[in-house]
Amino acid sequence: MDVLEITKCLPHRYPFLLIDRVLEMELGVSIKAIKNVTVNEPFFQGHFPSYPVMPGVLILEAMAQAAGVLSYKSLEVAPSEDSLYFFAGIDNARFKRQVVPGDQLILCVQITANKRGIWKYKAQAFVGTELAAEADLICAQREVQR
Numbered sequence: 001m002d003v004l005e006i007t008k009c010l011p012h013r014y015p016f017l018l019i020d021r022v023l024e025m026e027l028g029v030s031i032k033a034i035k036n037v038t039v040n041e042p043f044f045q046g047h048f049p050s051y052p053v054m055p056g057v058l059i060l061e062a063m064a065q066a067a068g069v070l071s072y073k074s075l076e077v078a079p080s081e082d083s084l085y086f087f088a089g090i091d092n093a094r095f096k097r098q099v100v101p102g103d104q105l106i107l108c109v110q111i112t113a114n115k116r117g118i119w120k121y122k123a124q125a126f127v128g129t130e131l132a133a134e135a136d137l138i139c140a141q142r143e144v145q146r
Helices: 056-075
Strands: 021-026 030-036 083-095 104-115 118-127 130-143
Touching: 021 056, 030 056, 056 083, 056 104, 056 118, 056 130, 104 130
Parallel strands: none
Antiparallel strands: 021 030, 030 104, 083 130, 104 118, 118 130
C-alpha cells in the first residue's frame, strides 16, 4: 500500500501521519510497514536541534498507526465520523537504539488478541535488522461526539 491508500485506512494527516508504505500484510495476523525518517520532520526543530533524535513516543505512535491499518483492513472498514480506535495501554515499551534522520523504520506488528473492540498487539520497530523499539499495545474502539 502506498501513502494514498494508507490515508483511506487512517484518520491521521500531516504532520502526524507516520507511515509511508505498507510492505506486507496478512489480514487478521500481521503487518510490515515503513516510516522514512527525514531531517525535515517538524519535531526535529525542537528534539534536539543540535542532535536530532526521533522521540520515542512517536516511534510508539508509528507502530500504533501500523496496527490501525492492520485492524481496519482486517475488519474491512474505514475510520468513520462516529468511531475511532484510541490507545488504551502501552506495556513493556523498550527503546534499544536511537532513530535519527536518514533512518528507515521498519514497523512489524502482530495481533495477539481481539475481543469486543479491544485489540492487543506485539509491535517492534527496526532500523535495518537492528531492533530500535518494542512494545505491547492495546487499542480500543470508542464512539466520538462531534
